Amino acid sequence: MASLQLGPAPSPWDCQETLPTSKLERYVLDDTDMTQQYFIRDLKLIASHKDTTVYRGLLTLPDNPDAVSVVVKTDFFAQSPRPSVFEHEADMYELHLWDLQDKAIPRCYGLFQYDGEDGKVSSFLVLGDCGDPTPEARHPTSSFKSKVIDAVYFIHFAGFTHGDLSLRNILNKDGCPFIIDLETAKPHVCGMKEKIFIVNVKLKGLYTFLRMDLRRGNMDYLLSLLTHRSDDTSKYRPCVEKLVEQIEAERDHFRRIPREMRLIVPE
The missing domain is CATH 3.30.200.20 (Phosphorylase Kinase; domain 1)
Structure with a gap:
């Protein structure tokens, strides 16, 4: 022993x-x-x-x-x-x-x-030892916030919910969050349709789109949102198409995950 x-x-x-x-x-x-x-x-x-x-x-x-x-x-x-x-x-x-x-x-x-x-x-x-709660946890940067969401997703993907996810239970070790205090963690199954980490997706230098709008059938609408950049928005089509395909690939990947293993945040 x-x-x-x-x-x-x-x-x-x-x-x-x-x-x-x-x-x-x-x-x-x-x-x-x-x-x-x-x-x-x-x-x-x-x-x-x-x-x-x-x-x-x-x-x-x-x-x-x-x-x-x-x-x-x-x-x-x-x-x-x-x-x-x-x-x-x-x-x-x-x-x-x-x-x-x-x-x-x-x-x-x-x-x-x-x-x-x-x-x-x-x-x-x-x-x-994974450090202490820090200003990055209380006032998170976009990068740190995204990593926290990833950590929560991993726990949910394993089939559990934390039960007491407060700032005091998020530690920062060299810019990486660690979640502690699993006393109240319990099995959990999400039943939504799609995992979403960030609701808004920014195409650098152009526009910040709602993720729910980033779909293949929405291309004309997405380009119309860029009229503030140019009267001829067709030149932005390759960039927007690339972003749409990236998001759609994530959707396709997520749909292949068994429903009982999904973590989702509604759009």
Whole structure:
């Protein structure tokens, strides 16, 4: 059984209780034989709420001499620990959305549990450090916003909805968003017709079209929108046709995805 040992760490709210120093057993999702031993040092308190305390520290892996920056989410100091909630979140990271780690969600190094003397089971979820909520998340650029939508799409494409998608749950790591806090994630099937990332599509230097208008049968109408550029809009036809074909190709690709796997935003 894999285990985790924590180094010294500050306690929240001037609490007299300290984190356990004994080895914590890993919550195992299947029958895989896991014997690794993990150690986290240099723990620093970064957030503390009624039910959850969050630390940042350096994780030493059994097969890697270089320490990895991680975040430890725990209910150790909560009045009522929530083992089932943490187990559900670990299942989301390691079972249902495992292929999205380092892509849309942080890498998960495991959920470790502590059996206290009072019979309470405290949880320690260890995730890769993907930064903090930043001004880019609160006031997103178009590029960052598009990447957030991509991340949400990946989760929906896997058949789940987040359940609490707020700004505090979107982190920024070198310009890439990562979605956290999967406590309330649940299976979800969208039933709409088409996936749309951005409602408006800009043809650089010419016009910003509504995506819903970018269809092969609308070519004359689309060119008529460019009369502010020239009386002879036919010279723009190749550019507009190229843009239309790009959008139509995305539609064709999306229609081939099984309905139960689709994420859609209505036009």
